[in-house]
Structure formats: structure tokens, C-alpha cells
Amino acid sequence: SAVISQKPSRDICQRGTSLTIQCQVDSQVTMMFWYRQQPGQSLTLIATANQGSEATYESGFVIDKFPISRPNLTFSTLTVSNMSPEDSSIYLCSVGGQSYQETQYFGPGTRLLVL
Amino acid sequence: GNSVTQMEGPVTLSEEAFLTINCTYTATGYPSLFWYVQYPGEGLQLLLKATKADDKGSNKGFEATYRKETTSFHLEKGSVQVSDSAVYFCALRDGTGGFKTIFGAGTRLFVKA
Numbered sequence: 001s002a003v004i005s006q007k008p009s010r011d012i013c014q015r016g017t018s019l020t021i022q023c024q025v026d027s028q029v030t031m032m033f034w035y036r037q038q039p040g041q042s043l044t045l046i047a048t049a050n051q052g053s054e055a056t057y058e059s060g061f062v063i064d065k066f067p068i069s070r071p072n073l074t075f076s077t078l079t080v081s082n083m084s085p086e087d088s089s090i091y092l093c094s095v096g097g098q099s100y101q102e103t104q105y106f107g108p109g110t111r112l113l114v115l
Numbered sequence: 116g117n118s119v120t121q122m123e124g125p126v127t128l129s130e131e132a133f134l135t136i137n138c139t140y141t142a143t144g145y146p147s148l149f150w151y152v153q154y155p156g157e158g159l160q161l162l163l164k165a166t167k168a169d170d171k172g173s174n175k176g177f178e179a180t181y182r183k184e185t186t187s188f189h190l191e192k193g194s195v196q197v198s199d200s201a202v203y204f205c206a207l208r209d210g211t212g213g214f215k216t217i218f219g220a221g222t223r224l225f226v227k228a
Contacts, residue, residue: 001161033215042204043159043218092158096214101147101166104208104216108158 002027002095004107012113013083020079021110023093028073033094033104034066043092049076083114117142121205121219128195129227136190136222138179138205146209148172148181148188149216153202162190162203200226 003026013019023032034046046066049055055068069077080087090111096104122137140148150162150172163172168183177192188205205219 031214042220045215045217048215094216096208096216099214102208103149103161103164105161106151106159 001103002029002105004093004095004105006091006093006107006110008110009108010111010113012115015084015114017083018079018081019083019112020077021091021093023076023078023107025074025095029095030073031096032070032076033096034068034076034078035092035094035106037090037092037109039089046078046091080112083112085114088112088114117146117207117209117217119205119207119217119219121203121222123220124202124223125225126222127225127227130197131194132226134190134192134195134199134224136203136205136224138188138190138219140186140188140205140207142186142207142209144209146207148179149206149208150177150179150188150190151204151206151218153204153221155201159204195224195226197226197228200224 005024007022032049035043037043045058046061047055047057049068049070051070051073067079090109092109093107094104118141120139147166149164151159152162163174165172165181171180179188179190202221202223204221206216208216
């Protein structure tokens with residue numbers, strides 16, 4: 001299994017500002033994923049970030065709003081840009097191997113409140 | 116596309132009661148199936164998994180059997196404890212669509228002492 005840490009663990013931000021969330025993994029992984037969990041809801045995939053290639057965004061999510069960096073095999077960042085109260089959510093980093101039989105592991109999440 | 120449907124909550128049980136949380140899936144291939152648990156204020160933890168038909172995943176007294184014929188992966192526990200109070204997510208992962216995991220809506224479980 002992978003140990004994943006995220007920074008910050010929580011933040012309160014003003015609308016119109018941006019926040020960058022960091023994800024650090026204790027081992028090299030090919031596939032990293034960013035999810036959003038809105039209050040009381042399930043997890044929705046924002047994008048898949050593989051090292052050495054552009055992130056692949058899911059329907060309803062765009063790079064201008066959620067730019068992602070993946071500079072190496074152990075680190076990624078997600079930026080939530082021009083925030084509005086609707087962006088208040090938990091943002092989770094996740095890693096998984098390139099086999100559907102392998103488990104995806106999740107970081108502790110970043111709890112974001114936008115005022 | 117792939118999807119996961121699980122029973123709506125919340126589910127409220129007394130301690131030592133039997134638990135079943137239903138989960139069915141739709142997939143184009145042969146996915147692996149997972150149950151994740153989210154305790155209050157925490158992130159997701161893998162509870163158990165099964166990677167092929169008829170496999171049974173088990174952990175901490177919880178069990179689920181991968182039933183291909185009924186496309187189901189129901190979660191069961193014979194005797195729940197207050198500490199089992201959490202949100203449970205059924206999920207699938209397969210080789211299509213970039214190996215991403217798709218989650219059900221989640222079922223909140225409350226266990227009363």
C-alpha cells in the first residue's frame with residue numbers, strides 16, 4: 001500500500017482566490033487521481049494525472065479551473081482557481097497501479113471552505 | 116458506461132445486529148470490486164476487495180462475495196459494533212477508461228449502543 005499525505009489539511013478561503021493542494025506519496029507511482037467529495041456526497045473524479053503527460057479531465061472539469069502539475073512520480077498539485085462557495089468540498093488525492101486488480105489508495109483529503 | 120448502485124441510507128442498527136448493504140454494478144468488462152469505508156472526519160480506507168467472480172473479500176468481520184451472475188457485491192457483517200458507524204462506499208475498477216475507480220453514492224451506517 002502507499003502512504004499519501006496532503007497539504008493543507010483544511011483551509012478557509014475567500015471567493016475569487018486560488019488554492020494549491022499538494023499531494024506527496026511515499027513511493028513512485030505512475031497513476032495519480034484527484035477527486036472531489038462535496039458535502040454528504042460520493043467521490044467524483046476530477047482528473048487523472050500521469051507523470052510526463054498532460055492531465056486528463058473528466059466531463060465537467062476544465063484545466064483553467066483545476067490546473068494540475070505532476071513533476072515527478074511521487075508528487076502532484078491541484079489548484080482550485082477563482083474559487084466560489086460551490087467549490088467548498090473535500091479534495092482527495094489518490095494513487096493506483098496500472099492494473100484494474102490493484103487497489104486505489106487515498107490521501108486524508110483537504111477540506112476547503114470558500115466564503 | 117460503468118456504474119455502481121448501492122442502497123440508500125442512512126441505515127440505523129442496534130449493536131450486534133446483522134448488517135447488509137446492497138451493491139450492484141454495471142460494467143463493460145470484468146472489473147475488480149471494492150468496499151471502502153470513511154469514518155467521521157477521515158479519508159477513505161480500503162475495507163475489502165474481490166478481483167474475480169466468486170471471490171470473497173473479508174476484513175474486520177465484514178464480507179462481500181463477487182457475484183457475476185447477479186452483478187452484485189453486497190457487504191455483510193454478522194454483528195455490528197458502535198465503532199462501525201461510518202459511510203461505506205462500493206466501487207469498481209476496470210481496465211477501461213484509464214483504470215479509474217468509480218464509486219457508488221455511499222451508505223451511512225449508524226450503530227446504536
